[in-house]
Amino acid sequence: xxxxxxxxxxxxxxxxxxxxxxxxxxxxxxxxxxxxxxxxxxxxxxxxxxxxxxxxxxxxxxxxxxxxxxxxxxxxxxxxxxxxxxxxxxxxxxxxxxxxxxxxxxxxxxxxxxxxxxxxxxxxxxxxxxxxxxxxxxxxxxxxxxxxxxxxxxxxxxxxxxxxxxxxxxxxxxxxxxxxxxxxxxxxxxxxxxxxxxxxxxxxxxxxxxxxxxxxxxxxxxxxxxxxxxxxxxxxxxxxxxxxxxxxxxxxxxxxxxxxxxxxxxxxxxxxxxxxxxxxxxxxxxxxxxxxxxxxxxxxxxxxxxxxxxxxxxxxxxxxxxxxxxxxxx
Numbered sequence: 001x002x003x004x005x006x007x008x009x010x011x012x013x014x015x016x017x018x019x020x021x022x023x024x025x026x027x028x029x030x031x032x033x034x035x036x037x038x039x040x041x042x043x044x045x046x047x048x049x050x051x052x053x054x055x056x057x058x059x060x061x062x063x064x065x066x067x068x069x070x071x072x073x074x075x076x077x078x079x080x081x082x083x084x085x086x087x088x089x090x091x092x093x094x095x096x097x098x099x100x101x102x103x104x105x106x107x108x109x110x111x112x113x114x115x116x117x118x119x120x121x122x123x124x125x126x127x128x129x130x131x132x133x134x135x136x137x138x139x140x141x142x143x144x145x146x147x148x149x150x151x152x153x154x155x156x157x158x159x160x161x162x163x164x165x166x167x168x169x170x171x172x173x174x175x176x177x178x179x180x181x182x183x184x185x186x187x188x189x190x191x192x193x194x195x196x197x198x199x200x201x202x203x204x205x206x207x208x209x210x211x212x213x214x215x216x217x218x219x220x221x222x223x224x225x226x227x228x229x230x231x232x233x234x235x236x237x238x239x240x241x242x243x244x245x246x247x248x249x250x251x252x253x254x255x256x257x258x259x260x261x262x263x264x265x266x267x268x269x270x271x272x273x274x275x276x277x278x279x280x281x282x283x284x285x286x287x288x289x290x291x292x293x294x295x296x297x298x299x300x301x302x303x304x305x306x307x308x309x310x311x312x313x314x315x316x317x318x319x320x321x322x323x324x325x326x327x328x329x330x
Contacts, residue, residue: 051082051305053325058112059088061095067210067239067329069268072097072107074323076272076279076302077129082323083107084129085270085300087244088118094208096120096152098236098244102132111324116145120190120207122152124246125219125233126165135169138186142173152190152205152212157232158183199257200227213237215258217248220278227251241329243267247300250284259292265329268321271298273308282308286315297321 051074059070068090073083084101097104097118105115115137124130141149153161162183171180183189192203192214200215214234216227224230235245235254243264248254255267275281279300288296298312299321312320 051301051320051322053322055110055324059090059326061090061113061117062093063090065092065209067091067241068326069238069242069244069329070326071299071321071323072104072111073101074299074301074321076300077101077127079303081303082301085246085321086130087268089210089238091239092209094120094210096122096207096210096212098122099124099130099246100133100137101129103129104133105136114140116140116147118149120150120152122212122236123157123161124214124236125157125231126161127247130247131161131165134166138166138170139173142186148186148188150190150207151187152192152207154192154203154214154234157234158189158191160232200254211239213240215254217246217254218251219247219249222249222276222278227254237262239329241265243269245269245280247278248280249278250280252288255288255292264295266318266327267292267296268299269296270300272300273302273304282311282315285317290316293317 070088070090072086072088073079074085075082077084083103083106085099086101086104086107087098089096089098095118097120100115100121100123108114108118115133118137121134121137137149141147166183170186171182174181190205190207192205192212195202195204195213198215202213202215204211204213206212214236216230217233217235218224218227218230219233220231233247235243235248237243237258240262241264243255243258243262243266245255245268247270255269258264259267269285270279271285272279272281275283282298285296285298286293293316295318297318297320301320305320
């Protein structure tokens with residue numbers, strides 16, 4: 001259906017006087033959504049961009065012991081080309097999926113995996129592009145595979161995730177003695193332990209041979225002055241070598257402090273292609289020191305990333321994350 005026909009089909013009959021403001025608000029919201037999709041869409045008939053590596057036949061969940069990072073998706077919440085920015089971590093006999101967005105089960109299926117094969121999950125915050133696939137994870141594991149899986153999650157985030165997001169689709173599938181299901185019926189939790197002397201509520205957990213450190217980020221709302229006043233969200237340090245920011249606004253102090261402590265081999269940083277809102281922008285990140293930019297790959301970008309390739313190279317970044325590609329750290 002063309003945009004013109006869609007717009008025509010949404011045109012209401014003349015509203016009563018008291019409802020004019022409500023209908024205008026709906027029209028404005030619709031216009032915003034259409035504008036966002038148009039801005040992120042690639043040119044008609046465009047070839048596969050540099051951001052999308054060839055789809056591998058399968059991604060193994062074990063390896064020889066290197067820290068291997070594969071981006072199941074690399075796009076923003078609204079991406080129609082690159083799935084959502086979720087990361088599969090594999091090291092030796094152990095694996096971990098960081099975030100599981102609405103389209104992640106579909107993305108996993110393209111590389112020979114399923115949500116039932118992923119045994120360990122870590123959630124950074126509760127936007128749908130990071131948790132939207134979890135209901136499928138729970139239902140497949142409980143009712144098809146008859147197993148629980150593991151989630152790395154802080155106590156604070158677990159309460160928010162269950163009561164504000166997952167409970168509605170999971171709690172009332174069974175009632176026992178008048179009591180609905182709880183988080184613990186679906187998940188075994190690994191609760192990270194607080195790191196003494198760490199800033200940003202730093203905490204640490206181990207998943208076999210993989211060590212993760214979680215730290216608070218400043219993501220939402222856009223009015224939050226710092227991470228202390230922001231809604232709960234986390235970034236992740238992997239094995240003390242790699243920084244994965246997940247979603248965050250521009251926060252140079254966070255990046256520089258963490259890099260001073262860890263001297264990262266690589267940084268994977270949230271990046272939107274315009275300035276404003278609740279994500280770091282390309283132009284903001286370009287003001288980071290050159291040595292930081294040189295080891296930073298950009299992720300969580302819009303579908304129009306193709307047109308920014310020259311600008312990203314000129315500003316001295318390591319590049320962008322490529323969906324499906326594996327990054328190895330020996």
